[in-house]
Amino acid sequence: MKTTAITHITDLVTNDPSLDNGTPLGVIPDAAVVIGGDRVLWTGESSKAPATDNAFDAGGRTMIPGFVDSHSHLVFAGDRTQEFNARMSGRPYSAGGIRTTVAATRAAGDEELSANVARYLAEALRQGTTTMETKSGYGLTVEDEARALRIAGRHTDEVTYLGAHIVAPEYADDPAGYVGLVTGPMLDACAPHARWIDVFCERGAFDGDQARAVLTAGAAKGLRPRVHANQLGHGPGVQLAVELGAASADHCTHLTDADIDALGQSDTVATLLPGAEFSTRAAWPDARRVLAAGATVALSTDCNPGSSFTSSMPFCIALAVRDMGMTPDEALWSATAGGAAALRRTDIGRIAPGARADLVLLGAPSHVHLAYRPGVPLVEAVWQHGVRVR
Ligand SMILES: [Zn+2]
Numbered sequence: 003m004k005t006t007a008i009t010h011i012t013d014l015v016t017n018d019p020s021l022d023n024g025t026p027l028g029v030i031p032d033a034a035v036v037i038g039g040d041r042v043l044w045t046g047e048s049s050k051a052p053a054t055d056n057a058f059d060a061g062g063r064t065m066i067p068g069f070v071d072s073h074s075h076l077v078f079a080g081d082r083t084q085e086f087n088a089r090m091s092g093r094p095y096s097a098g099g100i101r102t103t104v105a106a107t108r109a110a111g112d113e114e115l116s117a118n119v120a121r122y123l124a125e126a127l128r129q130g131t132t133t134m135e136t137k138s139g140y141g142l143t144v145e146d147e148a149r150a151l152r153i154a155g156r157h158t159d160e161v162t163y164l165g166a167h168i169v170a171p172e173y174a175d176d177p178a179g180y181v182g183l184v185t186g187p188m189l190d191a192c193a194p195h196a197r198w199i200d201v202f203c204e205r206g207a208f209d210g211d212q213a214r215a216v217l218t219a220g221a222a223k224g225l226r227p228r229v230h231a232n233q234l235g236h237g238p239g240v241q242l243a244v245e246l247g248a249a250s251a252d253h254c255t256h257l258t259d260a261d262i263d264a265l266g267q268s269d270t271v272a273t274l275l276p277g278a279e280f281s282t283r284a285a286w287p288d289a290r291r292v293l294a295a296g297a298t299v300a301l302s303t304d305c306n307p308g309s310s311f312t313s314s315m316p317f318c319i320a321l322a323v324r325d326m327g328m329t330p331d332e333a334l335w336s337a338t339a340g341g342a343a344a345l346r347r348t349d350i351g352r353i354a355p356g357a358r359a360d361l362v363l364l365g366a367p368s369h370v371h372l373a374y375r376p377g378v379p380l381v382e383a384v385w386q387h388g389v390r391v392r
Contacts, residue, residue, distance in 0.1 A: 005038040005054040008065065012367055015066040016045055017339040017352035026335050027369075028352075035065065037359040040388040045353060064369050066334065068132025068360030068386065069315035070341030070351045072160070073252050073273055075306035076119045076136040077150040080106030082307045089282065099308045100140070100168050107140035107150070116153045122305060123157055126313040128392060130381040132360035133341070133350050135160035135302075137200055139167030144188045151195035160345055162198035163225060165189070166216045168207050181212050185219035198249070199225035203239035210238030217246050226346070232256045233278065244268040250300065250344040255279065255287045266295030271344040273300040274336070276321035277310035289326040300340035301333060320376035330370045359388035 014033035021028040034051035036044035044052060085099050107115065119136065126134055136158055138150035147165045154161045165184040173180035189199075199220030203213035207230075217227040227246050231239025233253035240261040243251035251265065252273040265272050272292045279286050292299055301318050304310040312318070315337050322333040342351025349358045363383040364371065371380055384392045 003038045004056060005036055005043065006056040006058060007034055007036045007051045007054040008058045008060055008361070009034040009048045009051055010062055011035065011048065011060040011065045012062045013064045013369065014045065014353065015064070015334065015338075015369055016354055017067055017335060018045070018354040020354070025331060027331050033065070035353060035361065037361070037385065037388050040359055042353055042355055042357045042359050044355060060363055062367065063382065064364040064366050064371075065353070066130075066362050066364060066369055067338040067351055067353050068362050068384065069130050069337050070345065070347070071126060071131045071134045071302050071305070071313075071315055072250065072300055072341040072344040073275060073302035073304050074122075074134055074136045074313075075139055075164075075304070076122045076134075077115055077138060077154050078103050078107045078140045078307055079110035079114060079118065080307065081311070085308065086281065086311070101171055103140045103307055104142055104171070108143070108146050112149065112153060115150070116156060119153060119157045122313055126303075126305070126315075127384060127386065128381065129314045129316060129379075130362040130384060131313070131315055132362070132384065132386045133160065133345070133347075134158055135162060135198070135345060137162040137164040138192070138196075139164030142167065142170035144183070144191050147188055148191040148195060151192050155195055159197070161196045162200045162228065163189070163192040163196040163220065164200045164202070165192060166201040166208050166213070168202065177212070181208070181215055184216055189219055189223055193220070193223040193225055196225055198228050200228045200230060202230040203237060203242060204230065204234050205237065206234075210242055213239065213242055214246070217242070217248070221246070228252060228344075232261065240264060244270045249346050252302070252304075253278065253287070254292065255284065257288065257291070262291055262295045262297070265292060265297035269298070271298045271300050271340065273302050273344050274322065274326065275302055275304035275310060276318050276326060277312045278304045280321055281310045281312075286326050289322065289328050293328075293332065298340060298343050299332070299336045300344040301336040302341060302344070316372050316380065317376070320373045323373035324376070330373050333373065334369050359385055361385040
């Protein structure tokens with residue numbers, strides 16, 4: 003196994019809690035990282051780095067763990083430029099626009115869909131995302147949902163069955179029938195191709211009882227729950243997520259005190275998706291309230307063609323800092339270690355011996371520049387699974 007030392011890192015963000023050096027980010031100044039195979043072998047002061055086969059001089063730049071984007075919808079065709087344009091001209095967002103993408107996705111061939119997923123993953127990788135979850139949810143038939151998951155699985159291990167995105171148009175007058183499909187034949191066809199099950203628990207999509215039926219059926223098939231919860235208004239999604247032990251409640255834009263308490267007392271991660279509020283001109287989630295309750299917070303893009311067509315974790319960090327009151331340290335932790343927690347992963351989202359060698363070098367003297375210099379392409383090098391990919 004060839005080893006490589008990356009030396010002269012001005013600030014190494016490790017997210018390593020064992021370092022106990024006063025910040026959750028576990029920053030090591032003037033640091034080096036040694037990698038071998040797909041793993042991190044060593045971290046520490048640059049002057050103490052062990053001998054290695056290869057060397058890379060970081061030249062005083064900052065290194066952070068690769069971003070972990072735990073919420074996206076990449077298996078789709080077409081886009082919704084006109085809808086965005088209309089919305090920015092004053093029309094509000096509703097869940098119904100999803101039907102436009104469902105029609106385009108059903109009409110697309112497998113290779114077109116696969117090429118789209120690859121394109122958006124590559125776009126995210128250029129911006130430092132080394133792990134990206136993605137979902138079905140634009141097929142809404144047994145065959146189209148299973149196809150979406152098979153295609154997603156060619157590109158990422160973190161695949162989520164979201165047959166319960168909206169009620170399929172064919173079932174508009176029979177939502178109970180659609181829930182029966184999602185929890186029956188569609189689940190049977192999809193479960194072998196997914197790790198997670200998700201439901202859009204929202205007015206206009208699925209109510210609390212329907213969401214419970216979907217998540218419970220999925221869990222019985224070995225899929226772990228995650229929930230689209232409390233995005234457009236108050237509702238039962240967050241409480242349901244906590245009650246069912248979901249890995250994550252995603253959006254968390256409209257929370258009651260009881261919702262906040264439930265998150266604070268559980269290990270269900272609150273995943274905040276500020277790209278959605280940005281793209282729909284909606285009110286921001288109250289990150290400070292969620293953090294004060296002791297909840298674990300993740301940041302993610304929600305990359306999808308309707309309500310958040312960004313693949314940029316640095317953009318979401320900038321929004322979280324500027325508009326959600328998160329500190330730059332909190333936002334970076336949530337975009338890396340927080341995302342890993344939302345995917346129940348301990349091998350990613352940190353730079354420590356034994357972790358996967360997913361590393362991002364920023365052309366900046368501090369990670370604070372991710373929010374301080376919004377929109378600037380600061381990612382200068384990326385290692386994924388120990389391989390330099392850009
Ligand atoms: Zn979503």
